[in-house]
Amino acid sequence: MTKEEYLNQLKLELRGLEEKDINDIIRDQEEFIRDAMSAGRSEGEVLRSLGSPKSLADSLKLEYKVRRIDSAGSTWESYKEILGSWGVLLALAPLNFLLLFGPVIAILSFMFTLILTSAIIVFIGAALLLIQFVVGFFAGFNFVQTAALLFGSIGVISLGLIGVALFVLISQLFIKLFIGYAHWNISFVKGKS
């Protein structure tokens, strides 16, 4: 492999990083190879010392993504960023999969169940309310019945709304945990590689 072939290959493997970062890396790598060769080393030996373009690109990508996560704030954009970076980490460290997805899937399914239950409860409450009006409309309003149903449905809807509020609280907690976990997970992967 020649220097040009190596750099082209590296550029391809770096896809996914920002254009600016890729150009920076290629420029630096080119200067390194040139300087190493003018220090008397052969092209083949210098390229071998760099490792394959793929493995070099992998470690550089890891480096960039980890930095992204380390500097991520708490905006929605940075959560998306973290998810994207995790995708890369996942590709780089497949063993990370279980570690990564075990807890996340557990929490996600818990949250899903909670929101589903709340939604069903609100729906039932709303349906009861609707039914009483339909029945009342055709059969005439009975004060006691109407009041009971009205308060009953309001109760049910409130229960559902409490569920939703709980869901919001829990998801905030989850996002905090998620960030903490991402940091831990990444230092774990870094330690391994």
Added chain:
Amino acid sequence: MNSQFKKGVVEMCVLSLVSEKDRYGYELIEAISSEIEISEGTVYPILRRLTKEGYFNTYLEESTGGPPRKYYRVTPEGKKASSLMKKDWLEFSAKVRGLIEQ
């Protein structure tokens, strides 16, 4: 040697060498690898990170008979970080030495 540990040490060497005078990548690799065994690939990521953190500025300068080289110059912020790191390291290594030479 533990690779995470080494990374930290290489980072400190890079910061300290550039604080001394402006340097380019290969010069740093040669200076460090003549003393410690490092993989050459680790130096450029460190340079890029320290630049992004505001410890270095970069500029291009013509090299003899070739395209320009990228030089790294320390910023006041980098200088401060370098002397702090040096102080910490000297204290720390003196203590470790005291412990292992008992």
